[in-house]
Amino acid sequence: MKKNTIDLLLLGVAHSLNHSLFLVLPPLMTTIADDLNTSFATIGIISTITFLTYGTGALIGGPLSDRIGSLKVAQISIGLGGLMSLVFLLANNVYIFGVGMFLMALWASFYHPTANGLIAKAFPENTGGSMGIHNAAGNFGQVFTPTIAFFLGIRFSWRISFVVFGLMSVLTAVLLDRIEVNEGHMERNTTGYLEFIKTPGLGIVLIYNILVGSLFRSVDLFFPSFLSTDKLYTGGLAAIANSMILFFGVLGQLAGGRGSDKFGSQKVLLIATTGMVVSLVLLMVLPTNIAVPIFVFLYGVSMFGHQPTVTNLVSKLSPRNMMGLAYGVMFFSAFGVGSISTSITGWLADQYSLTAAFWVNTGVSMVLLLISFVIYMRIKE
Numbered sequence: 001m002k003k004n005t006i007d008l009l010l011l012g013v014a015h016s017l018n019h020s021l022f023l024v025l026p027p028l029m030t031t032i033a034d035d036l037n038t039s040f041a042t043i044g045i046i047s048t049i050t051f052l053t054y055g056t057g058a059l060i061g062g063p064l065s066d067r068i069g070s071l072k073v074a075q076i077s078i079g080l081g082g083l084m085s086l087v088f089l090l091a092n093n094v095y096i097f098g099v100g101m102f103l104m105a106l107w108a109s110f111y112h113p114t115a116n117g118l119i120a121k122a123f124p125e126n127t128g129g130s131m132g133i134h135n136a137a138g139n140f141g142q143v144f145t146p147t148i149a150f151f152l153g154i155r156f157s158w159r160i161s162f163v164v165f166g167l168m169s170v171l172t173a174v175l176l177d178r179i180e181v182n183e184g185h186m187e188r189n190t191t192g193y194l195e196f197i198k199t200p201g202l203g204i205v206l207i208y209n210i211l212v213g214s215l216f217r218s219v220d221l222f223f224p225s226f227l228s229t230d231k232l233y234t235g236g237l238a239a240i241a242n243s244m245i246l247f248f249g250v251l252g253q254l255a256g257g258r259g260s261d262k263f264g265s266q267k268v269l270l271i272a273t274t275g276m277v278v279s280l281v282l283l284m285v286l287p288t289n290i291a292v293p294i295f296v297f298l299y300g301v302s303m304f305g306h307q308p309t310v311t312n313l314v315s316k317l318s319p320r321n322m323m324g325l326a327y328g329v330m331f332f333s334a335f336g337v338g339s340i341s342t343s344i345t346g347w348l349a350d351q352y353s354l355t356a357a358f359w360v361n362t363g364v365s366m367v368l369l370l371i372s373f374v375i376y377m378r379i380k381e
Contacts, residue, residue, distance in 0.1 A: 007179045011115055012137020014078050014176060017169040018111045019138065020145040021081060021104055022050070023246075024165060027150040027224045027239035028158045035158065036094045040225070044346020046094070047221055048339050050101040055213075055336015057109020058328045065114040071179055073114045079173030081108030085166025088159045100162070112335075116311055116327040135308055136253035143247040146224070150239035202317050202326075204378065206333050208269075208371045209310060213338020215276070215364050216303060218345045218357070226354040231288050241296055248300030256305035257312070265313040266376040272309060273365070273372040275302025280362040284355075313379070 025032070033043055065073045084107060087100035119134055149161040224242045227233035233241070259268040279299035283291045314326050348357035
């Protein structure tokens with residue numbers, strides 16, 4: 001196997017664990033809420049703060065990687081993010097739990113813009129495909145996280161679930177040291193965020209990114225609870241369904257990456273967004289035994305298929321010397337600003353039901369479809 005391929009797969013493992021730190025929560029949310037004597041709304045607020053931190057840190061991580069080197073920032077992010085999982089061993093109330101989530105998100109936040117900028121520079125001729133492989137490798141690792149985390153949490157403790165994935169992250173940070181990276185000339189970028197956002201075409205992509213991040217965060221956090229409370233699934237089956245979304249997301253990452261290189265990012269983005277709308281509509285209107293399997297497949301492929309497509313689009317719209325800044329802004333818009341949806345979904349679940357909250361998600365997907373059509377019509381590569 002070529003060294004570049006091994007390096008890309010190792011970054012995929014790092015990518016997987018960077019997300020896995022936060023994928024422990026959804027399948028164990030009911031257990032954690034009961035253990036800490038708190039509500040879905042409170043967990044939703046903690047998740048919003050967590051992912052606002054996760055997204056905001058990307059605004060620092062991106063430019064920092066442009067200045068001191070992407071590999072160094074990636075190692076710091078993965079290693080210290082994982083180490084913060086030890087805080088959960090002390091979490092006997094919701095406040096300490098919130099502190100643990102915040103500290104984990106703070107350090108983990110630097111990874112994404114760093115890795116995306118690194119891949120865009122290292123694979124300029126096949127950026128979409130390389131992003132797809134990196135993201136697919138990350139997703140494949142994440143496939144097992146909800147199920148493993150659930151059964152670790154039930155067998156031992158939800159705290160142990162966090163710690164296991166945290167210590168794996170620390171080990172991966174050490175292994176990343178084998179990667180040889182030619183960072184090139186590194187200097188401080190003096191371009192301001194507002195000036196950068198004015199780059200032609202990025203504004204509408206930024207709006208899309210915020211809304212798709214809102215949809216992703218809401219479904220990602222509450223789908224297992226939606227299945228167990230409103231669809232009467234067992235906790236184990238709900239965790240497996242969540243894992244299968246990530247499994248089919250691997251196919252979506254690969255298809256989205258290769259498709260954007262071959263057919264154009266705008267066209268693939270429109271197709272992927274259409275798939276999101278159809279999957280959510282079918283989930284809400286079909287019988288559960290038919291709707292859930294269809295949703296898991298179609299939503300997984302579509303939601304994750306859009307990611308390398310948007311990444312490829314941003315790499316083509318952004319000046320080369322601002323890759324870190326570009327991916328920092330995009331990550332912040334999706335994972336930071338978009339995370340506000342978790343508080344809204346939690347409130348809707350407590351006040352009405354998770355079914356009502358998922359109808360709202362369906363409406364958001366329809367707005368996304370309209371925006372993706374505007375991108376298709378207005379942006380030319």
